[in-house]
Amino acid sequence: MIHELEKLIQERQASPKEGSYTSYLFDQGVDKIAKKFGEESFEVVIAALNDEDLVEESADLLYHLLVLLAAKGVSLQDVETLLAKRHGTTTPAKPRRDVTDW
Numbered sequence: 076m077i078h079e080l081e082k083l084i085q086e087r088q089a090s091p092k093e094g095s096y097t098s099y100l101f102d103q104g105v106d107k108i109a110k111k112f113g114e115e116s117f118e119v120v121i122a123a124l125n126d127e128d129l130v131e132e133s134a135d136l137l138y139h140l141l142v143l144l145a146a147k148g149v150s151l152q153d154v155e156t157l158l159a160k161r162h163g164t165t166t167p168a169k170p171r172r173d174v175t176d177w
């Protein structure tokens with residue numbers, strides 16, 4: 076599904092469609108898309124901390140990430156290739172600072 080969604084987003088990027096939210100985002104540009112992604116990220120944080128609808132917020136977040144990646148010319152395959160490279164490796168769980176400012 077996520078690859079189909081990426082394809083549809085790329086189609087909107089190549090051929091803007093009247094009334095399409097995706098076309099609206101591409102028309103607004105990377106700044107707007109990045110800000111929307113930030114806004115949606117925060118909604119995921121709020122949903123997680125308040126036991127709200129994490130599935131719906133995650134869907135919004137992934138959609139906006141795909142639009143952002145497309146706007147920057149990065150494909151899901153690029154991200155998958157990096158994930159595959161990391162897959163199975165272990166990141167040492169060293170002590171880390173508390174997150175106090177965000």
Ligand SMILES: N=c1c2ncn([C@@H]3O[C@H](COP(=O)(O)OP(=O)(O)OP(=O)(O)O)[C@@H](O)[C@H]3O)c2ncn1[C@@H]1O[C@H](COP(=O)(O)O)[C@@H](O)[C@H]1O
Pocket residue numbers: 080083087094095096097098111134135138
């Ligand atoms: N998955 C999504 C998706 N998730 C969220 N959204 C839209 O994201 C918007 C977020 O709402 P907000 O209230 O945060 O933003 P807003 O106030 O409408 O916009 P701003 O004023 O902040 O710019 C809503 O309009 C949602 O409809 C999505 N819009 C589209 N898709 C997918 O993209 C496909 C193509 O959509 P169109 O480009 O609209 O044809 C659709 O078939 C869906 O599969």
